[in-house]
Amino acid sequence: MYGTGLLKGMAITLKYFLSRKITVQYPEQMPELQERFRGRLYLEFEKCIVCGMCTKACPNGVLSLEDARDENTKKKKLISYTIDHQYCMFCNLCVENCPGNCLHFNHDFELTQFNRPDIKDVYHRPPEMDQVSPQASTPGSGDANEPEPGITEAALKKQKKMDALMTALDKNPVKVLSRYVDGEEDAQILADIVQADRGKAEKLVELMADDQDKARKVAVAFVNKEKKQRQSQTEGGEKREHE
Ligand code: SF4
Ligand code: SF4
Structure with missing residues (x-):
């Protein structure tokens, strides 16, 4: 019958016209995000064991790190860690492959910057992590000193x-x-x-x-x-x- 399609269309329009509005007036109103929403990727610097699994897992080369050998313990230590958010496609592969569970996504989705270099988050080794107690600095003395939480650029930004x-x-x-x-x-x-x-x-x-x-x-x-x-x-x- 002629006009059926038109009536169906009008019915759908009317249904949505009368239903509850779901448009969010961003930025005055912030959207409700799901628990597993992937926003800004961040690193817990002090937990990183410098295995490099994340850099290998990332298909887009978002992650890079600089390491060095600790003179006392002869172990690798993290010097800096860079997350170049502009290339991240939120695939979660880095998070899944990190054995130290130090990479996470938070709910911050406002990643836009005026200047391209500002999109990067660069974490630098805080000097506190290299301050060793006399006992811990003695080779073979057992437990290394507990590193203090890292002062990252992200933390400074947050402050x-x-x-x-x-x-x-x-x-x-x-x-x-x-x-x-x-x-x-x-x-x-x-x-x-x-x-x-x-x-x-x-x-x-x-x-x-x-x-x-x-x-x-x-x-x-x-x-x-x-x-x-x-x-x-x-x-x-x-x-x-x-x-
Ligand atoms: S989420 Fe995917 S694209 Fe983004 S940094 Fe991790 S591995 Fe790379
Ligand atoms: S996979 Fe995790 S522990 Fe290994 S280098 Fe990357 S962030 Fe550090």
Whole structure:
């Protein structure tokens, strides 16, 4: 029959017109990411055993490392590690092949940079990893000293991001926080919370710099808890008035 296709098409259009909108107003609103989402690849420097499996596994030559021989232990040590994100296709082969479990993906998908060299993450060996205790530096003395966590460029970047976020939060909390909760009223409640509690502000800022998804969940949890408290306070007041 003529017109059936047209009617079917109109029915589909109407169905989607009336269904819940799933478009996210990025960047004001951050998308909900799945747990296994692959964003920025990062390295736990201090765990790397310099086996080179990751560089061999990567089909795109994203990863490169520089190593040297430790004069005391005669073992290889990592000097620097480079991740050139622009060529990464998120295949996960490096992560799967790393025996030290030191490569991971986080949820940071905002990898765009103005300058091409800035896309690279270069990790340098922190000097703390070469500071050995007198006992450990004696050849054959047993356990080597425990390396301290690496100071990476990524960590420095994160710190800078956190400082910038904290400044923005101090200047205009409602505007910054409206990205993490729904509506201005919730943003105002959250602003009151973080202004009253510096610890919560710092926790939230760290999550904002690290994991947007978690930051949103924590922000919503803070607001819901505060709302409940306010509601119970109101109900308590009303009860007392009636008594
Ligand atoms: S995810 Fe794939 S392309 Fe990206 S660095 Fe790892 S092995 Fe290379
Ligand atoms: S595979 Fe893992 S342990 Fe081996 S060099 Fe790469 S990151 Fe280091």
